[in-house]
Amino acid sequence: MTKTYIHGIGMTKFGSLPDFSMKDLLLKACSEALKDAGRPKIDAVFVGNFLGGSISNQEILGAIVANDLGLGYVPSTKVEGACASGGIALRQGILGILSGEYETVLVAGVEKMKHATTADVTQGINAAMDTITNEKSAGLTFPGFFGVLANRYFYETGATKEHLARVALKNRENGVNNPLAQFPKPTTLEEIMNARMITDPLGLFDCSPMTDGAAAVVISRKKSPIHILASSQVSGPTKMQDTKNLLSIPAIGESGRIAYEKAGLGPKDIDVVEIHDCFSMTEIIAIEELGFFPKLEGWKAVEEGRTKVTGDKPVNTSGGLLSRGHPIGATGIAQIYQLVRQLRGNAANQVKEPRIALAQNLGGTGSYSTVHILERV
Amino acid sequence: MKVYECCGVETLTKKYFCPDCGGEEFADREISDSGTVYSFTKIHIAPAEFAHIAPYYVVLVDLDEADCKVTTRMLEEVKIGDSVTLDKLEHGAYIYRKV
Incomplete structure (x- = not known):
């Protein structure tokens, strides 16, 4: 129990937003969260961001938030943990409150990617791998890692590309109903299956997109109807060739296990889930690692529709990274945004009266994972 | 190529400390x-x-x-x-x- 509560949320539209700078997006999400929380006094700011320095030549995001929003001389910090930057920023805010140093903290995440070329963004994202290795020299990429994983998963389980496509289709169906999602256009299994290849067997729809966007939350020691029951963070292997079992991402499993233990709950208690579907394959591994379905059987749950909004374990009701979009540093906070909406009862793809919600945010190819469990009180 | 071993775990890159026993001694050998x-x-x-x-x-x-x-x-x-x-x-x- 963190005895830390969520008081306000804010999020920009996700997508291609050429008229807004990274700063515009960040300030918009933060001001919305502050207003939603009733404009409390903020004691510290944490901002999750990954590519600001490398592709926008912009750092000091924490101080920009504090200054432009008139928060005063409060401490502010940028947090980097690749795609888990947002989840880690949230955890830093919670720890600051738990330490007794702060009462109320603003946590945000932001990324601006669409102005750069795909090759440059792919190159920038590669910084989230251990770059001084024979793996990087071989030309391995993020979608490459999950392509290698997917081919072995198919080989060992009998799952096929169609199961990956079903994950992408489900998340698109959810995203279509989310006004803030990047992709409002419905698609079909055929279109997904026939899309151009990125890294075999992953096609265009199996990979999360480049996205502009920001999200923010206000957390406090003061009570609110949304309690953060547990926060966990772990580090995992940074190289593919060193993984003991390619079909397991131990950082996800371990962060889940620790969070369940802290919350005194198990996978069966979770009513609604946002997980890190950076690739369709990753969602299948994550629902196994978090204990929702047995190892190497996640693809069967997908086939049976159990992770749909109407299923017994709704996963990524926001559309997930695949369809809501993946502005890297913002993703972990956008997951919290969706779950708070679910617990407040006014979410896109609202499930029936959820009480417990779980968010899992992954960084690198399993280098970082955070899990947060929220409770409606 | 060369592999390094401690506590029964073999890796291609030599680590500073063995994640299992914490030791700094790694056996190495040439393999095909x-x-x-x-x-x-x-x-x-x-x-x-x-x-x-x-x-x-x-x-x-x-x-x-x-x-x-x-x-x-x-x-x-x-x-x-x-x-x-x-x-x-x-x-x-x-x-x-x-x-």
Whole structure:
């Protein structure tokens, strides 16, 4: 129990937003969260961001938030943990409150990617791998890692590309109903299956997109109807060739296990889930690692529709990274945004009266994972 | 190539400390470069520095003489279970070929 509560949320539209700078997006999400929380006094700011320095030549995001929003001389910090930057920023805010140093903290995440070329963004994202290795020299990429994983998963389980496509289709169906999602256009299994290849067997729809966007939350020691029951963070292997079992991402499993233990709950208690579907394959591994379905059987749950909004374990009701979009540093906070909406009862793809919600945010190819469990009180 | 071992775990890169016992002593031995394709992907969309050689294969090879895998690059089509060996080292990458 963190005895830390969520008081306000804010999020920009996700997508291609050429008229807004990274700063515009960040300030918009933060001001919305502050207003939603009733404009409390903020004691510290944490901002999750990954590519600001490398592709926008912009750092000091924490101080920009504090200054432009008139928060005063409060401490502010940028947090980097690749795609888990947002989840880690949230955890830093919670720890600051738990330490007794702060009462109320603003946590945000932001990324601006669409102005750069795909090759440059792919190159920038590669910084989230251990770059001084024979793996990087071989030309391995993020979608490459999950392509290698997917081919072995198919080989060992009998799952096929169609199961990956079903994950992408489900998340698109959810995203279509989310006004803030990047992709409002419905698609079909055929279109997904026939899309151009990125890294075999992953096609265009199996990979999360480049996205502009920001999200923010206000957390406090003061009570609110949304309690953060547990926060966990772990580090995992940074190289593919060193993984003991390619079909397991131990950082996800371990962060889940620790969070369940802290919350005194198990996978069966979770009513609604946002997980890190950076690739369709990753969602299948994550629902196994978090204990929702047995190892190497996640693809069967997908086939049976159990992770749909109407299923017994709704996963990524926001559309997930695949369809809501993946502005890297913002993703972990956008997951919290969706779950708070679910617990407040006014979410896109609202499930029936959820009480417990779980968010899992992954960084690198399993280098970082955070899990947060929220409770409606 | 050389592999390092402590507490029964073999790796291609030498670590500072053994994650199991914390020790700093690693046994090393030379092993054959040959192995079996454990899994692979064909990379169509490459980062800027590799765009000129795409599409290419990144292949995870299970080494025959160690309980250890190595990430390699190949230019020919492969499938899981194929026998492969080192062709050359190129800018820090293991370039493999079928045997």
